[in-house]
Amino acid sequence: MNGKEDKTNSSEVLERMSLGELKELRKKLDRAISNYETRKRQQALSALEQAARDHGFKLSELISDRPSGRSKSKAGEAESSGPPAYVNPDNPEQTWSGRGRRPRWVHDALEAGRTLEEMAA
Incomplete structure (x- = not known):
């Protein structure tokens, strides 16, 4: 057929x-x-x-983590989430305002035994 x-x-x-x-x-x-x-x-x-x-x-x-410390907006612009409250002791360019989801470097530092107080800006 x-x-x-x-x-x-x-x-x-x-x-x-x-x-x-x-x-x-x-x-x-x-x-x-x-x-x-x-x-x-x-x-x-x-x-x-x-x-x-x-x-x-x-x-x-690869799909969930964007490089920490980088803006969601145009590269080089600061995020509008406020001034940094925490700084990565291993890389001072990476900061976090303390609001929103914790960046990977914060999780890693806490797991390594550091405290948020140690990372305060």
């Missing part, structure tokens, strides 16, 4: 189906499409994770 005959036969089959059968077929097709998209998304994610590992990173490190 060639492609043209397949389409004709498929169309004939669909024409003979009741509304309920067509709706059930649509549900099955929607589910199949969703499963396909989920598989493809997982394959892409796995490929990204492998590429990150190949470069010595975890994917979460």
